[in-house]
Amino acid sequence: MIQAKNIHKYYGDLQVLNGVNLQINTGEIVSIVGASGAGKTTLLHILGTLDKASVKADSQLLINNTNITTLKDKALAKFRNEHIGFIFQFHQLLPEFTAIENVCLPAFIKGTKKTDAEKRAKELLDFLGLSHRYNHKPNELSGGEQQRVAVARALINNPELIFADEPSGNLDSESADNLHNLFFKLRDEFGQTFVIVTHNEDLANMADRKLVMVDGNIID
Ligand SMILES: Nc1ncnc2c1ncn2[C@@H]1O[C@H](COP(=O)(O)OP(=O)(O)OP(=O)(O)O)[C@@H](O)[C@H]1O
Numbered sequence: 001m002i003q004a005k006n007i008h009k010y011y012g013d014l015q016v017l018n019g020v021n022l023q024i025n026t027g028e029i030v031s032i033v034g035a036s037g038a039g040k041t042t043l044l045h046i047l048g049t050l051d052k053a054s055v056k057a058d059s060q061l062l063i064n065n066t067n068i069t070t071l072k073d074k075a076l077a078k079f080r081n082e083h084i085g086f087i088f089q090f091h092q093l094l095p096e097f098t099a100i101e102n103v104c105l106p107a108f109i110k111g112t113k114k115t116d117a118e119k120r121a122k123e124l125l126d127f128l129g130l131s132h133r134y135n136h137k138p139n140e141l142s143g144g145e146q147q148r149v150a151v152a153r154a155l156i157n158n159p160e161l162i163f164a165d166e167p168s169g170n171l172d173s174e175s176a177d178n179l180h181n182l183f184f185k186l187r188d189e190f191g192q193t194f195v196i197v198t199h200n201e202d203l204a205n206m207a208d209r210k211l212v213m214v215d216g217n218i219i220d
Pocket residue numbers: 011014016034035036037038039040041042043
């Protein structure tokens with residue numbers, strides 16, 4: 001699903017990633033752990049095509065056999081919209097929109113018809129236990145509910161690959177456990193691949209594979 005070779009990232013003179021090599025298989029749940037500042041979010045954003053790696057002759061990023069480094073902006077945005085879902089530490093829902101509307105946004109960007117998008121959004125919200133909250137705005141939802149709406153939004157276009165950065169960082173332990181179990185349920189039901197950056201040890205250890213980042217690289 002993901003093949004990354006010799007990924008570097010510099011901010012001016014500061015080297016944040018120094019030659020990351022990584023292979024993640026379809027249907028795998030991989031956790032990434034490491035100290036603050038190790039480069040986890042930077043790596044996740046590059047793998048998720050939200051950010052670009054610094055150019056090196058022999059670096060490569062393949063997702064689903066698509067060579068990401070050669071895609072132009074518009075093609076890249078389309079690829080991301082159709083194949084990748086993101087779940088952030090702070091849910092990043094739009095405050096003026098209801099749960100349903102927030103979930104539908106990536107589908108509208110893709111060009112899905114309103115009735116089809118809403119049908120799918122309702123299915124997802126039902127699946128996530130939010131049938132009774134379709135028309136609530138983010139500030140009318142609890143933290144765990146907001147995060148589940150964000151999960152539904154990440155899933156609406158049926159992405160094969162989901163990136164999560166500290167998804168349960170702002171949840172109480174019960175909501176966090178529920179969210180973590182949900183990731184495994186989704187993988188089991190829909191076969192999605194998850195890459196999850198987390199400081200939560202339980203979640204990190206539940207994963208099929210735990211990668212440890214130190215100073216801009218993954219150690220064995
Ligand atoms: N835009 C930027 N410009 C300069 N330096 C940056 C930029 N973004 C990140 N950094 C630096 O890169 C390093 C890695 O940041 P990153 O956000 O990837 O860390 P992290 O492992 O996700 O940490 P945390 O666990 O605290 O979220 C940090 O030292 C950070 O200060």
